[in-house]
Amino acid sequence: MRPGGRAAQAAEPAVRLRSAALAFGARTLWSGLDLDIRPGEFFAVLGPNGSGKTSFLKALLGVVPLSEGTAEVAGRAPGRAGEEIGYIPQQKSFAPDTPLRARDLVALGVDGHRWGVRLHRRAVDARVEDLLARVGASDYAKVPVGQLSGGEQQRLRVAQAIAGHPKVLLCDEPLLSLDLGHQQAVSGLIDRQRREEGSAVVFVTHEINPILDYVDRVLYLADGRFRVGTPEEVMTTSVLSELYGSPVEVSQVHGRIVVVGLPDATTHAHRGAHHHEEDTP
Ligand SMILES: Nc1ncnc2c1ncn2[C@@H]1O[C@H](COP(=O)(O)OP(=O)(O)OP(=O)(O)O)[C@@H](O)[C@H]1O
Numbered sequence: 001m002r003p004g005g006r007a008a009q010a011a012e013p014a015v016r017l018r019s020a021a022l023a024f025g026a027r028t029l030w031s032g033l034d035l036d037i038r039p040g041e042f043f044a045v046l047g048p049n050g051s052g053k054t055s056f057l058k059a060l061l062g063v064v065p066l067s068e069g070t071a072e073v074a075g076r077a078p079g080r081a082g083e084e085i086g087y088i089p090q091q092k093s094f095a096p097d098t099p100l101r102a103r104d105l106v107a108l109g110v111d112g113h114r115w116g117v118r119l120h121r122r123a124v125d126a127r128v129e130d131l132l133a134r135v136g137a138s139d140y141a142k143v144p145v146g147q148l149s150g151g152e153q154q155r156l157r158v159a160q161a162i163a164g165h166p167k168v169l170l171c172d173e174p175l176l177s178l179d180l181g182h183q184q185a186v187s188g189l190i191d192r193q194r195r196e197e198g199s200a201v202v203f204v205t206h207e208i209n210p211i212l213d214y215v216d217r218v219l220y221l222a223d224g225r226f227r228v229g230t231p232e233e234v235m236t237t238s239v240l241s242e243l244y245g246s247p248v249e250v251s252q253v254h255g256r257i258v259v260v261g262l263p264d265a266t267t268h269a270h271r272g273a274h275h276h277e278e279d280t281p
């Protein structure tokens with residue numbers, strides 16, 4: 001049995017979509033999407049640039065409305081589930097002169113917004129220390145966030161997003177700009193969050209390999225089409241060729257998934273190149 005757990009199967013879904021569609025003007029990103037994501041499930045969203053991955057998260061956040069169908073997040077309408085959701089947005093850097101220190105940023109996620117009960121100062125401090133240690137950020141707890149590297153900032157965002165014990169953790173390319181060691185640390189941390197606290201994880205990524213050990217199911221978006229299933233079911237030559245409408249070859253090399261022949265505009269070799277927003281303050 002894959003992670004996610006037997007108990008989790010019986011529970012209400014953390015995310016439920018029925019006949020969901022999202023379109024901007026004449027362009028439909030996806031439609032006819034029926035999906036239940038279980039508590040504790042590690043659910044990856046893959047697809048080329050512009051296929052609608054970020055928009056999928058925004059629909060769950062209630063920031064963009066579905067054009068058809070319904071969505072529920074933690075049993076509520078999108079936009080009504082605020083405190084139940086942890087969100088790591090697609091990366092933007094903090095301006096160099098941002099006056100927050102690293103630990104202040106994490107404390108923002110902790111400071112007793114739930115049930116209107118404010119935690120005691122000491123309890124907040126202990127929780128913040130624990131979160132900083134978990135993401136390996138203790139050493140720079142007092143450094144202003146604008147002075148930290150992209151990867152260091154990213155680890156703080158993870159700490160902030162898990163601080164409130166979210167039922168649903170939405171992550172938009174959280175591994176971007178991390179080196180290999182920190183990619184492993186951050187994905188391991190997110191995996192631990194769903195195992196220990198049963199958070200459902202929706203993890204947008206261009207690269208499945210760093211999370212291959214953790215992923216239960218994949219939603220692969222391409223060209224207005226999609227497929228949902230286990231990585232074994234979705235990451236195949238026939239499924240991806242059908243999604244892209246052109247021959248794509250998928251092979252396994254040393255336990256990694258290698259995809260060859262993606263249409264030019266959608267190659268995976270663009271990390272950083274299209275993320276203009278990364279560099280702007
Ligand atoms: N509010 C909006 N109004 C109109 N079009 C939008 C809006 N938001 C997104 N789009 C368009 O929808 C498409 C999907 O955008 P989205 O950001 O979801 O893609 P993505 O899969 O996250 O891509 P990337 O890999 O580059 O992050 C894009 O073509 C984008 O321009």
Ligand SMILES: [Mg+2]
Pocket residue numbers: 053054055090172
């Ligand atoms: Mg995106």
